Amino acid sequence: MASPHQSSRRTRGGTFFVIAFVAIVTLIAGGLLWGKSNITKIKEWRGGNAWDLTYEAASTGGEPQATALGYRHNPDRTKPGHKIERLGTTSLPWSTQVTVITGEEARVEITPTGDATASCRILLDGIRVVAEGKSPGPGKPAVCHVTTSSTPEKWPR
Template identity: 50%
Template sequence: MSNSTLARRFGKALIGCAVLAILSIALWILTENRWLHQRVIGTSWGVTYEASATPGEASAAQVRYRYNPNRHKLHGSEVEMGPVALPWKKAVNVNRAQVARVEVVPKENATVSCRILLDETRVVAQASSPAPGRPAVCEVTAGKW
């Protein structure tokens, strides 16, 4: 083998090693560096709130839920709405270590139920009205599934 062939192979191997090193460092920064991870990726979970009623009821008097409009900021918001047609569903983001919460207030003498789903598939909280006219409250701390 000539010196020029060896130099080309060595150069390609050196470039390959440099690319691998850069990718390894970037992966380490994004997975191990908590400060940077929170700034780049954020700290929220996607959850879905659901509300339903017993047969015969088509709406709830009120629905309240918590969410976070910005995954990079710790403080969230609460929404209160009503009356609400049932079944009802809302996909939101909730920050890690914050409480994901939905409260469904039924009309008089009705019962309702609620669920919180992680990634629209896994039920992480569910509840029903303890008595007619009483609200159903679902809550769970995000990240403690």
């Protein structure tokens, strides 16, 4: 038979573990709720609000080459201000990864050689197509552009 002293010790030990478990669960839930409501601040602390995009360009018919290719991006995800890169003759297919700040325009333009037609795409995180375009005719440029979502982590469908 257990003495009253041992029974009291078991009750206190069980109570301690229940209180500790409830405290840990409360801290974790509170941290998750705080993080969810402060995601914008967290992104600012880690280095700004920007989207990682992939620009792609290709051509059909004629030579697999562009006479001109240009694209817009933000060189620094923490500071406003964009840069426009202009490439001369470029082999196709072509792609590059860029960063574009939230609420800014993402843009790529490709001019195919001679009688070729061009196409371009802008992909979010390398997967989801958010813009695409095609040449209206041979030798005419294809343009893809989209204004990125101004809300971090929420790109409209």
